[in-house]
Amino acid sequence: MISPNISVLDGSLYFTVSLLFVFASFIGYFIFLFTGSKMISKISFVILIAGFIIQTAAFVIRWIYAYKIGIDTPPLVDLYDSMVFFAYVIEIGYIILRIFYDFDALGFIITFIASAALAFATFYPLATSAIEPTIPALQSYWLIYHIMTLFVAYGAFAASFGLGILYLIKTGKSKNKDIENTKQKKQNRFLSLLPESAVIEESIYKVISVGLVFLTAGIVIGAAWADSAWGGYWSWDPKETWSLITWIAYILFIHARFTKGWGGKKMAWIAVIGFAVVIFCYLGVDLIIPGLHSYATPSSTPIL
Amino acid sequence: MLSKLNKFISSVKLAVFLFITIAVLAMIGTFINQGDTIKQYKTIFSPAAYHVLYWLGFLNIYDSWYFIALTLLLIVNLIAASINMFPRTIKAVFGPYPSFQEVSEKKNPKAVYEAIETKKKPEELKEVIGKKFGEPLYEKISENSDKAELYYSRNSIFRFSPYIAHISVIIIIIGVLLNFKYGFRSYTNIKVGKKTNVTYLLKNNKPIKLPFTIRLDRYRTTYYSDGIPKAYISTISIIEEHIRILTKNIEVNHPLTYKGITIYQASYGHYKPDKYGILIVNLRHIKSFKKIIYASAGKYYNSKINNIKFMLIRVVRKGKMPYFPYIIKLNNKKILNFRVIRVKNNNFPLIIARYKNIGFIMTPQLKTYYYSGVEISKNTYVSVVWIGCIILVISLFFSFFFNHEETWVSLSGINDAKKTKIEIISIPKKKFNSFYKKFDKKISELKKYLH
Ligand code: HEM
Numbered sequence: 001m002i003s004p005n006i007s008v009l010d011g012s013l014y015f016t017v018s019l020l021f022v023f024a025s026f027i028g029y030f031i032f033l034f035t036g037s038k039m040i041s042k043i044s045f046v047i048l049i050a051g052f053i054i055q056t057a058a059f060v061i062r063w064i065y066a067y068k069i070g071i072d073t074p075p076l077v078d079l080y081d082s083m084v085f086f087a088y089v090i091e092i093g094y095i096i097l098r099i100f101y102d103f104d105a106l107g108f109i110i111t112f113i114a115s116a117a118l119a120f121a122t123f124y125p126l127a128t129s130a131i132e133p134t135i136p137a138l139q140s141y142w143l144i145y146h147i148m149t150l151f152v153a154y155g156a157f158a159a160s161f162g163l164g165i166l167y168l169i170k171t172g173k174s175k176n177k178d179i180e181n182t183k184q185k186k187q188n189r190f191l192s193l194l195p196e197s198a199v200i201e202e203s204i205y206k207v208i209s210v211g212l213v214f215l216t217a218g219i220v221i222g223a224a225w226a227d228s229a230w231g232g233y234w235s236w237d238p239k240e241t242w243s244l245i246t247w248i249a250y251i252l253f254i255h256a257r258f259t260k261g262w263g264g265k266k267m268a269w270i271a272v273i274g275f276a277v278v279i280f281c282y283l284g285v286d287l288i289i290p291g292l293h294s295y296a297t298p299s300s301t302p303i304l
Numbered sequence: 305m306l307s308k309l310n311k312f313i314s315s316v317k318l319a320v321f322l323f324i325t326i327a328v329l330a331m332i333g334t335f336i337n338q339g340d341t342i343k344q345y346k347t348i349f350s351p352a353a354y355h356v357l358y359w360l361g362f363l364n365i366y367d368s369w370y371f372i373a374l375t376l377l378l379i380v381n382l383i384a385a386s387i388n389m390f391p392r393t394i395k396a397v398f399g400p401y402p403s404f405q406e407v408s409e410k411k412n413p414k415a416v417y418e419a420i421e422t423k424k425k426p427e428e429l430k431e432v433i434g435k436k437f438g439e440p441l442y443e444k445i446s447e448n449s450d451k452a453e454l455y456y457s458r459n460s461i462f463r464f465s466p467y468i469a470h471i472s473v474i475i476i477i478i479g480v481l482l483n484f485k486y487g488f489r490s491y492t493n494i495k496v497g498k499k500t501n502v503t504y505l506l507k508n509n510k511p512i513k514l515p516f517t518i519r520l521d522r523y524r525t526t527y528y529s530d531g532i533p534k535a536y537i538s539t540i541s542i543i544e545e546h547i548r549i550l551t552k553n554i555e556v557n558h559p560l561t562y563k564g565i566t567i568y569q570a571s572y573g574h575y576k577p578d579k580y581g582i583l584i585v586n587l588r589h590i591k592s593f594k595k596i597i598y599a600s601a602g603k604y605y606n607s608k609i610n611n612i613k614f615m616l617i618r619v620v621r622k623g624k625m626p627y628f629p630y631i632i633k634l635n636n637k638k639i640l641n642f643r644v645i646r647v648k649n650n651n652f653p654l655i656i657a658r659y660k661n662i663g664f665i666m667t668p669q670l671k672t673y674y675y676s677g678v679e680i681s682k683n684t685y686v687s688v689v690w691i692g693c694i695i696l697v698i699s700l701f702f703s704f705f706f707n708h709e710e711t712w713v714s715l716s717g718i719n720d721a722k723k724t725k726i727e728i729i730s731i732p733k734k735k736f737n738s739f740y741k742k743f744d745k746k747i748s749e750l751k752k753y754l755h
Contacts, residue, residue: 140557198737205734209704216700220693227686229557231568231679232489234480236366238334248327255316285334 014058015084019118021051022087026115029108041104045095048111052091059088076147083121085147086282087114089155093207097159101203109162142225150218150243156211157250157271157278160204164271167200171265201264204271205257212250219243242281249274314384322378326371333365367507372481379474386470393467396708397460404453404714407729414735418747420726422754426452426715429724432753433713436746454713462706463733465699472695479688487682488512491570493675494520499543503680514680515563517543521551523572523676536569538676554678564682571677580616581669584609587661596667609662708733726750 028044031037062075075081094110097103222240223233234240253270312318336357337348345354345363361368395401407415422429433454490503490512499519502511522539541551542562554560559568579598584607586593599605604613714727728747732739 196737202737205736206704209700213697213700213704216693217697220690220697223693224690227683228559229568231491231559231566231570231681232683233686233689236330236333236338241330241334245327245330248323252320252323255319 012058012062012080014054014061015118016122018051018054018058019115019122021047021054022091022111022118023115025051026108026111029104029111032104033108038104041107044107044111045098045104048091048107049095052088052095055084055088055091058084074144076144079124080121082147082151083117085151086154086158087117087121089151090114090117090158093152093155093159097203097207101199103203105166106159106162109165110159113158113162140225140229142221142228146218146221146225149214149221153211153215153218154278154282156207156214157275160207160211160271161275163200163204163207164268164275167197167204167264167268168272170197170200171268197264201267204264204267208250208253208271208274212247212254215243215247215250219247238285239281242277242285246274246277246281249277310384310388313381314388315381316385318381319378319385322374322381326374326378329365329371329374332362336362338364338366364507367484372484375477375481379477382470382474386467390467393463396710397463401455401457401710404712404727404729407712407731408727412731415729415731416740416743418728418743420728420747420751420754421718421723422726423723424754426717426724429715429726430454432750433726433728436750451717452715454711454715456711456713458709459706460708460710462702463708465702465706468699469696469703472692472699475692476689476696479685479692482685482688483683487684489679489681491677491679492518493571493573493677494518495673495675496520496523499541506679514565516549518567518678518680519543519548520676523674525572536572536676538569538572538678540567540678564684566681566683568679568681569676570679572675573677574672574674579670581667582616583663583665583667585663585665587663596669598669607662610660612659612662614664707736707739709739 025044025048028040028047032041032044059075062081066075076085090110091114094103094106097106219240222243226235226240227233249270253267253274256270257267337344345357349357357363361370365371402410408417430452434456489506491506492500492503494500497520499517501514501517503514504511519541520538521541522537524537526534526537528534535555537553537555539551539553540560542549542560550562552560554567554569556569559566561567579600581596582599584593584595584597586609593609595608597605597607599614599616601616604615606613709730709732711728711730714725716725716727717723718725730739730743
């Protein structure tokens with residue numbers, strides 16, 4: 001257990017507080033789904049923004065604290081920080097999206113993912129919030145650009161996942177509606193809250209485009225970093241390989257949509273499946289294939 | 305026949321197949337250790353499984369001929385597709401543009417059509433419509449008596465961005481393949497104080513010779529106050545023809561490049577201590593002769609006293625840990641009947657052996673050799689890869705966010721030129737909902753103005 005004193009100093013307490021806000025916002029959006037009250041969705045949005053501001057403050061506090069205890073790299077490197085940052089990125093993504101589009105219905109998926117990430121960071125025992133000195137391999141100015149770009153990409157893919165699900169709900173249900181007549185129309189309040197499927201479809205494409213640009217940039221920055229630290233820009237290490245697989249999955253998405261004229265439904269499925277690949281790349285690789293690519297000779301200590 | 309082949313080679317279907325195959329192979333490679341030695345594989349897999357995997361080529365996927373072949377096929381696919389599309393793109397950007405008539409007959413599923421009748425004169429309308437559809441990049445007017453045609457095209461130049469994205473992918477793959485062919489990646493361990501010019505390829509452990517010699521002058525690990533390693537630092541000298549060229553510290557994230565070859569700090573360690581310090585004393589002249597010899601078991605060392613040689617040998621006692629695992633053996637390979645005195649001194653059992661006037665005292669000193677594991681790479685044509693990458697990121701951005709929009713406007717006089725019929729067809733490259741919304745908005749604004 002960490003003493004509350006430390007958690008104030010290093011900012012982790014404020015992340016926990018922000019979890020409460022984001023979760024409250026999630027509950028608000030959930031209620032909104034059933035009531036359709038614009039008021040509730042607005043309140044939820046405000047609560048989400050408050051949570052986001054608290055997180056921003058927590059990041060600043062944490063970075064200053066890390067700097068004070070002699071750590072030059074920003075607090076982004078371990079599991080705790082990365083989960084928290086993931087939540088942060090998808091929140092900001094949603095907030096921006098919400099300003100441009102009427103996407104209240106997406107709120108409940110986004111806040112769900114964000115609070116899940118925050119809760120995972122807060123309660124998962126292996127993700128401790130203590131700031132540890134950076135191991136030598138990570139002491140590089142590439143680190144921050146690498147992580148930031150990739151997390152913007154991950155956040156965008158999370159949003160596209162949410163949009164994909166909305167699309168599937170919308171199109172799946174509206175078919176039933178056609179068959180079962182207008183009687184159901186009133187009952188399906190939830191459906192009417194969703195934007196038109198054509199709007200969702202376009203935003204899936206655009207959000208994935210943003211993600212793909214950033215994913216490409218993130219992989220390139222990672223390669224440049226590896227070139228200055230690892231012995232070469234590409235080592236086929238599991239994480240690298242999975243990031244390439246993720247990239248290929250989304251390049252496929254772009255091409256299938258564009259040249260084969262695949263309909264929105266298939267695209268929505270790809271957005272959902274693509275995010276599963278992202279999650280595997282982000283968490284699964286570390287949990288399932290630990291340290292496979294080890295070129296170090298026996299008895300030596302690999303330090304990369 | 306040829307056109308069928310062309311159609312296949314340039315098809316997106318083939319691209320999808322290649323992408324999926326490459327992704328699946330890459331995936332398999334993350335679950336099966338790549339490029340280990342046969343010995344290492346035999347500890348993981350049964351011989352039968354090993355043979356199957358070997359036969360399938362799954363033990364060295366990323367360097368395998370079929371992986372490279374698939375990549376090359378992807379390049380061919382990409383080039384073929386781009387070449388096939390190119391004439392159409394050129395036409396869309398530079399013309400000749402299709403006429404209103406042609407477009408309306410084609411019935412493009414992405415097209416939107418609107419017709420308005422008004423009393424306003426064509427000259428005035430041209431100006432108004434021009435305002436609505438932004439800066440007319442191109443304007444084609446084919447006028448005959450009471451008919452006019454206008455053509456607007458926005459963002460047409462960005463039609464080239466996918467081509468540039470494709471070219472950049474080709475540049476990257478070419479750079480990677482050149483590096484694969486002319487570069488290498490290898491590792492070697494160097495003991496402190498030793499030098500080497502041999503290094504072992506990562507992919508198959510084959511030794512290769514470097515054009516210079518590397519000496520490890522010093523190795524150290526520095527720590528944070530709580531004991532977590534802060535830095536691994538090797539001091540390395542480059543030696544060419546017995547002349548030291550330069551000396552530099554290398555650390556993780558701070559490699560050294562010399563003559564296009566980069567030396568990276570990769571690991572460190574020490575060999576199992578196998579040399580024991582033995583204090584040799586001349587019992588007749590204790591003051592004049594004292595010497596520590598580091599000896600490993602099974603080898604003769606000269607005691608430098610009467611030219612007597614000795615050897616440490618291991619004592620093996622069944623079922624019991626020996627009190628001290630070594631005894632001393634002298635010249636004639638027989639264990640001599642010398643006196644062994646054991647003294648428990650602190651934690652270390654002291655062994656004293658005596659032969660004639662020579663005393664052998666085991667000291668607690670062990671000789672360990674630290675070494676630094678370095679990766680030595682020749683990464684050539686990297687700049688080709690970087691240039692490709694930068695172009696790729698930029699061109700992806702322009703491909704995604706700039707949508708080519710074309711608009712045809714036909715103005716024709718009806719009812720003996722008392723009225724003008726405006727017909728508008730708009731076609732986006734990408735079927736975005738926002739495009740149609742914008743179109744509707746423009747039309748309703750136009751209608752409002754005309755009434
Ligand atoms: C290897 C990585 C590849 C990348 C990064 C890439 C990138 C792109 C991008 C960004 C676009 C524009 C898509 C849009 O605006 O929505 C595009 C379009 C296209 N790509 Fe690729 N592509 C790749 C491979 C391929 C391959 C192997 C083929 C082979 C068939 C291909 C065929 C096409 C076609 C036909 C288009 C439509 C272009 C147009 O109509 O203007 N691409 N590509």
